[in-house]
Amino acid sequence: MSLKHSLLVLLADNPASGYDLSQQFKGSVGFFWNASHQQVYKELKTMASAGWLDCDTEIQSDRPDKKVYTITDAGRGALTRWLSQPAKPNKYKDAFLIKLYGGRHLPRTELIKELDEHIALHRKSLSKLQGIEQEYQALTKDQQQLFELPYLTLKLGISSEQNWLAWAQDTREVLSGNA
Amino acid sequence: MSLKHSLLVLLADNPASGYDLSQQFKGSVGFFWNASHQQVYKELKTMASAGWLDCDTEIQSDRPDKKVYTITDAGRGALTRWLSQPAKPNKYKDAFLIKLYGGRHLPRTELIKELDEHIALHRKSLSKLQGIEQEYQALTKDQQQLFELPYLTLKLGISSEQNWLAWAQDTREVLSGNA
DNA sequence: TCCAACATGTAACATGTTACATGATTCA
């Protein structure tokens, strides 16, 4: 349900192509929502035929043509309606935690190996988020005001990753028997 | 993909019915994976016809009959194969964060109202997890050993909720302009 | 008398993933 609304939130700021939006899902917004490019293109098509978006083809000489989507009044209406309805609490789905939960069936060394891989991923993700934070902090106060709310979501991303990494360190010690 | 494996992990410990498993998804395991009862029943049927589970009907006089599923050797094999493959990093999907990200389009009072509702939910979830932790801590050392790995996942759940609530307090202050 | 817990499902629909498909440009 919320992919549509994630796209609307992004498009409420700027018109964008499916490709642009997919890129944004790899960046900051991707921390709390994401979708494959295939799904984004499909969804944009649906939203356009529902009248939420207008689509213009931008011809580019050096690069492939772009389909630029712009939010319509109907789209803004749909966004506002959605925003004023309560959001469902989020659901966490983490396959690694299932493995850890059922990790008795696996040698400890394997569990630790996989934990280490996840630690590497989370570190990468954390430093990416911290990079965005630095960009934000380099802005003027006025510009910061504009991104006040996105910055709040970024802060949750950062603290969640830090919390995860701290937990992973403890967990690693327990698994290696150094606890 | 991982619903099957969540169920296998649970069934590797004890035979259980669809209802039992659904209840477990509301408890501790539900922190990192969950499914509706409809989906669980459907999945169990699929797994049984794949030979991963055996199904026996337990006739109860005072309550409705139960279909008790038991993991087979093939099921254990599938579980082990899955456990030894790397798990994909988890994806976070939180509609409330999209709303906050795009919250410019909404009055602050509404955002705060919704934040408060989510705070209440997270507090509830935290105290539930802490209840489970207390049960764990009441066990003997030997019993604790058995649940060592599930306890690790529980600790992540608890610290995540605490982290979320701390962030929510800060966020609330920013939104009310007391920052 | 009504609600919660116990117990299992079907059907329609919505959402998301994976494999496949194309083709230009830029950088190493």
Place this chain on the structure above:
DNA sequence: TGAATCATGTAACATGTTACATGTTGGA
């Protein structure tokens, strides 16, 4: 010469949600 980035999609399949459907027992 080969990979990465830009740019858009189709088709098959897997997963998940919502509405509907049924019926018992025990407690407030």
